[in-house]
Amino acid sequence: MGLKRGPWTTEEDQILVGYINRYGHANWRALPKQAGLLRCGKSCRLRWMNYLRPDIKRGNLTKEEEDSIIRLHERLGNRWSAIAAKLPGRTDNEIKNVWHTHLKKLVGPNMASKDSQRKTPHRSMVKKKKVSPETGHDTAKLVSVSPEQSYSDFSSCATDSSTASAEISDSAVGAKDETCLAEELRDIDEKFWLETLAMADSAASMDIITTLEISPPPAAAVTDHFNLLSSSNGDDMDFWMEIFMRSGDLQELSQI
DNA sequence: AACAGATTCAACCGCATTCCA
DNA sequence: CTGGAATGCGGTTGAATCTGT
Structure with a gap:
């Protein structure tokens, strides 16, 4: 459909941030067209939510944050958005990635297998x-x-x-x-x-x-x-x- | 230095839910 | 009540980067 995919460029980021700062994001589907971006609304939303939002914390997770994720995951399973809601400035995608790359290993094989069994707590x-x-x-x-x-x-x-x-x-x-x-x-x-x-x-x-x-x-x-x-x-x-x-x-x- | 394998993480995909005409 | 559009979520992918040999 002529839409761009893959990594976002700095220019695209600037356009998206500029547009949202000025007009907000009431309608993601219409947003890219109105902002002049060759992206689908879904992609714009994801980019904003996971990367461009001003309240997003940068940098590695603190020990406290990691502990919180482990505790919350124990209770909530793979409900990343629910876990992210308890950690201001962290996104569900980030937490999911951190879990799979670091934390899953820390909690040990039992929990790891539990995690894989848990699959989609839908x-x-x-x-x-x-x-x-x-x-x-x-x-x-x-x-x-x-x-x-x-x-x-x-x-x-x-x-x-x-x-x-x-x-x-x-x-x-x-x-x-x-x-x-x-x-x-x-x-x-x-x-x-x-x-x-x-x-x-x-x-x-x-x-x-x-x-x-x-x-x-x-x-x-x-x-x-x-x-x-x-x-x-x-x-x-x-x-x-x-x-x-x-x-x-x-x-x-x-x-x- | 070169290569292979491992790791990371942004982005995509498919599906469920919500909203609204 | 119904169906389509919009949104949100979690799983997966793949390119970039790192690490070990």
């Missing part, structure tokens, strides 16, 4: 994990996916739950047929939700939620767990993510 699956009014589970969705998908999805959702480490061994994953595995996952899944929600229900958790300034916790969040689960939408994701993370902290603390 956000769609996280969202689809709505609770059916009758059964409390979206069974059809779980049964229809492959064992690998089910496991990676599960681990991404429940990475930090103690039940998440109610391990499904490699061999088990390989050996079980899809139906058996789906049933097992449903059991674990239910346990996970109950535990997580129980955490949210406790006064201690509410204190933490308050002090964390999670904004704003849905009014029904604690009083009506399952109704909320079945009606939860994207706006609540940050809230739930904090709950997942905090519940992990609470469990770690209780073990200590």
Whole structure:
């Protein structure tokens, strides 16, 4: 289509930065044409988000940042954008690259293999994990996916739950047929939700939620767990993510 | 100095989600 | 409700660079 690809030149960068500084980036698709760039909107967005944004930190990650990434990855899996959101000035792409080039090696072979198993902790699956009014589970969705998908999805959702480490061994994953595995996952899944929600229900958790300034916790969040689960939408994701993370902290603390 | 293999990281690709008519 | 466009995300690729022989 006559669009340029490959590395960006300094001139292109200047044009893009100049245009965005002046007009913003309300419409990425229209932006390159209006700015006079022979790039697709997607490419412009990526260049801006990962490289040209003024708030991007340059240089190597600090030890603290690396530790944070390792901790967050342990809890969130390969949800790079979620991890990046906790590290101001760092991009999801950068964190992903750093993980694959440095940090994966640091955390050791066990975690590394866990990482490869985890594969795509897909956000769609996280969202689809709505609770059916009758059964409390979206069974059809779980049964229809492959064992690998089910496991990676599960681990991404429940990475930090103690039940998440109610391990499904490699061999088990390989050996079980899809139906058996789906049933097992449903059991674990239910346990996970109950535990997580129980955490949210406790006064201690509410204190933490308050002090964390999670904004704003849905009014029904604690009083009506399952109704909320079945009606939860994207706006609540940050809230739930904090709950997942905090519940992990609470469990770690209780073990200590 | 020359080469091969390893590493790094910007950019691309495909897919899911969100938005809107 | 539906379908198409726009956006965002995570996995992958490949050129540039580094390192070891």
